[in-house]
Amino acid sequence: MFLTNLLLLLLVRPKCNNIKELLDKVYNSMDVDKDGQLYREQAFDYIKKYDSDADNEVTRSEFKDGIKDLHLQVFEDALFFFFDVDKNGKVTDWDFKILYVLADRDGDGAVSVPEKDRFLNKFC
């Protein structure tokens, strides 16, 4: 049993680190003014760039088209899964509200770098 768990951990861990690294990069690109504070509006505005029919919902196919240029296809599922918190197949402002309840520990409306690190460590 222990060995199986260890094997599983070894198999899952590197992938997890990749995703963490990726989310780190996503955080940095979302924080456009680079002040180490990511406000919810900033984060959602970033995702909304992919909302091609402007209905305030980023569907899976919109997301897929949006990140095409970033060469992130390999991580597309994981990224979409991460942002679609309520798992209804669309990334909306609501998903970001929930994400912020979970990640913004001091409740000041922004996820700071330490808050982001803590959250990603919990996630993976």
Ligand SMILES: [Ca+2]
């Ligand atoms: Ca849309």
Ligand SMILES: [Ca+2]
């Ligand atoms: Ca959703």
Ligand SMILES: [Ca+2]
């Ligand atoms: Ca905060």
